[in-house]
Amino acid sequence: MTDQTFEQLGLADGVLAALRDVGYESPSPIQARTIPHLLGGEHVVGLAQTGTGKTAAFALPILSRLDIAQRTPQALVLAPTRELALQVSEAFERYAAQLPGLHVLPVYGGQGYGVQLSALRRGVHVVVGTPGRVMDHLDKGTLDLSEVRHVVLDEADEMLNMGFAEDVERILSATPEHKQVALFSATMPPAIRRIAKTHAPGAVEVTVKNRTRTAENVRQRYLFVAWPRKLDALTRVLEVESFEAAIVFVRTKQATEELAEKLRARGFSAAALNGDVVQAQRERTVEALRRGDLDVLVATDVAARGLDVERVSHVVNLDLPTDTESYVHRIGRTGRAGRSGDAISFVTPREKHLLRAIEKATQATLVEMPMPSVEDVNATRVARFSEAITAALDDEQIPLFRELVASYEAQHDVPAADIAAAVAVLAQDGAPLLLADDEPPPPPRPRERGDQIRYRIAVGRKNRVEPRQIVGALANEGGLRRGDFGKIDIKPGFSLVELPELSAETLRRLADTRIGGVPIDIRPDRGPAPSRRAGHKKPRHK
Numbered sequence: 001m002t003d004q005t006f007e008q009l010g011l012a013d014g015v016l017a018a019l020r021d022v023g024y025e026s027p028s029p030i031q032a033r034t035i036p037h038l039l040g041g042e043h044v045v046g047l048a049q050t051g052t053g054k055t056a057a058f059a060l061p062i063l064s065r066l067d068i069a070q071r072t073p074q075a076l077v078l079a080p081t082r083e084l085a086l087q088v089s090e091a092f093e094r095y096a097a098q099l100p101g102l103h104v105l106p107v108y109g110g111q112g113y114g115v116q117l118s119a120l121r122r123g124v125h126v127v128v129g130t131p132g133r134v135m136d137h138l139d140k141g142t143l144d145l146s147e148v149r150h151v152v153l154d155e156a157d158e159m160l161n162m163g164f165a166e167d168v169e170r171i172l173s174a175t176p177e178h179k180q181v182a183l184f185s186a187t188m189p190p191a192i193r194r195i196a197k198t199h200a201p202g203a204v205e206v207t208v209k210n211r212t213r214t215a216e217n218v219r220q221r222y223l224f225v226a227w228p229r230k231l232d233a234l235t236r237v238l239e240v241e242s243f244e245a246a247i248v249f250v251r252t253k254q255a256t257e258e259l260a261e262k263l264r265a266r267g268f269s270a271a272a273l274n275g276d277v278v279q280a281q282r283e284r285t286v287e288a289l290r291r292g293d294l295d296v297l298v299a300t301d302v303a304a305r306g307l308d309v310e311r312v313s314h315v316v317n318l319d320l321p322t323d324t325e326s327y328v329h330r331i332g333r334t335g336r337a338g339r340s341g342d343a344i345s346f347v348t349p350r351e352k353h354l355l356r357a358i359e360k361a362t363q364a365t366l367v368e369m370p371m372p373s374v375e376d377v378n379a380t381r382v383a384r385f386s387e388a389i390t391a392a393l394d395d396e397q398i399p400l401f402r403e404l405v406a407s408y409e410a411q412h413d414v415p416a417a418d419i420a421a422a423v424a425v426l427a428q429d430g431a432p433l434l435l436a437d438d439e440p441p442p443p444p445r446p447r448e449r450g451d452q453i454r455y456r457i458a459v460g461r462k463n464r465v466e467p468r469q470i471v472g473a474l475a476n477e478g479g480l481r482r483g484d485f486g487k488i489d490i491k492p493g494f495s496l497v498e499l500p501e502l503s504a505e506t507l508r509r510l511a512d513t514r515i516g517g518v519p520i521d522i523r524p525d526r527g528p529a530p531s532r533r534a535g536h537k538k539p540r541h542k
Helices: 013-022 029-039 054-064 082-095 113-122 131-140 156-161 165-173 190-199 227-240 253-265 279-291 324-331 349-362 374-392 398-412 416-428 467-478 504-510
Strands: 044-047 075-078 104-107 126-129 150-153 180-185 204-207 218-224 245-249 270-273 296-299 312-317 341-347 453-457 488-490 495-499
Touching (some): 013 082, 029 044, 029 054, 075 165, 082 126, 082 349, 156 165, 156 180, 156 190, 165 190, 180 190, 227 312, 227 341, 227 374, 253 270, 312 324, 341 349, 398 416, 467 488, 467 504
Parallel strands (some): 104 126, 218 341, 312 341
Antiparallel strands (some): 453 495
16 A cells, blocks of 8 residues: 555545545555546556556546536546446545535436436536447437546446447547546557557556455455345344454444444444544554453444454454455454454445455455354354353352242242243343344345356347447346356347346346347247247238
8 A cells, every 4th residue: 555645646625525534544556646647637548457446546536626517527437337337436426425516427228218317407527327328328419528528438448348349439539629538447458559549649557456465364255245134144243253353344434333333232342433533532442342342343444454453353344345455454454463364245246346356356265155044143142141151150159049049949839940041031131032033035146157048139140240249238238247148159130148047127128228229139048939020920922
């Protein structure tokens, strides 16, 4: 990590305030090397992997240079998939939280045009979109790019691999000649070089290779969980895991306070640590953690930086970090002084790409763990209840209570076992010992390659379609990723594509999808098709 601070880079005050709110303190290498050039109005070509913090590298300087009074789009970000477009849009909104009146609009396939048109009529400052949907708006005349001053191509090599080269060129041509272009790519093939030479002449090149590594003595696992179930999953993990002390990482200061309060309500000894905590309170909290009076610390990245407490056996990423360096710093809070440690990351279905980026950058394999079941939690509670009884048998008050139990047994003719059970109920103070068996269904998880069926689409060799065009169209409109695609077999009049089983909602989103202007008419493949559509007989010639 660089020793620079964001304050030294020259960002706008409102942007700096938002960074403090989300707990960011020091820029990553790609941010430190890119932001000054973008603030200075230069073109930038960045060679950087996902997970290096490149979204903030272009979002922060763009936000610092926008004119909020202007209602037509001033910045356009192109991303290859709807997931990335949403992620980038959310990042812009997070960094613009202290810029009142600034509006960011994600534009992608699968979302109704009405929502996007209404937002465009009201006025937006930043548009983040996939090439296909941006082209649709340009063709309909509903997106005005005449005032755009900043254009970003994010994961440019991925866009070209998905067949969007022509769309990207047309979109860039629809923007003003005098604009700032930032192009980010994991690789730099000749096609990317050509785009950069044409649209970003004289660009500053920034190359960042992520060399982060994780400690070998830290066991790294992940849990697929839907966002609404995170708290339930966390409490189960904390109950089932045998931990001394744990640090739970979240993204915002507000989340630290809210989560610590909810954990305390569930019986955990928890406290929050964030940038607003004064130094004296921070020292008391850390000392309580070190001493054993506190078991769970809920923290932001910046608040936990430099924290060294040997008792910390577990780190939990309740919110997965968007850059790998933060991940490495987080899990470095455990496994201290040569001890072993555990790191558990919660991954929502939309964040699978972040998980893979972390694995790739850190050269570590994270092992999937199941959601602890009701039976797992109850077995742990029973075991701890037994351990508590064993420990209490050595208490010096045992003789007194033995006499009281014997007296009660004689006076009320109640078996000693029933009396012990009643005392245990009193000790629970009204809380049930066992977790109720009303577990909701497990969250949706990404499908694996082997779990696929074959779909038929109505474009083929006669339409001059290529596999990358099929991948690009289906990925953007259907919310699919490149890893979801199996074999693509292009026939003369149609194509067969292996995909995970598509939901009715996904099929609805794909209903109006076109490739080369031809409706794809996607449907499960039922074998050889008749020469004419059902219900349309071949006319007889008289």
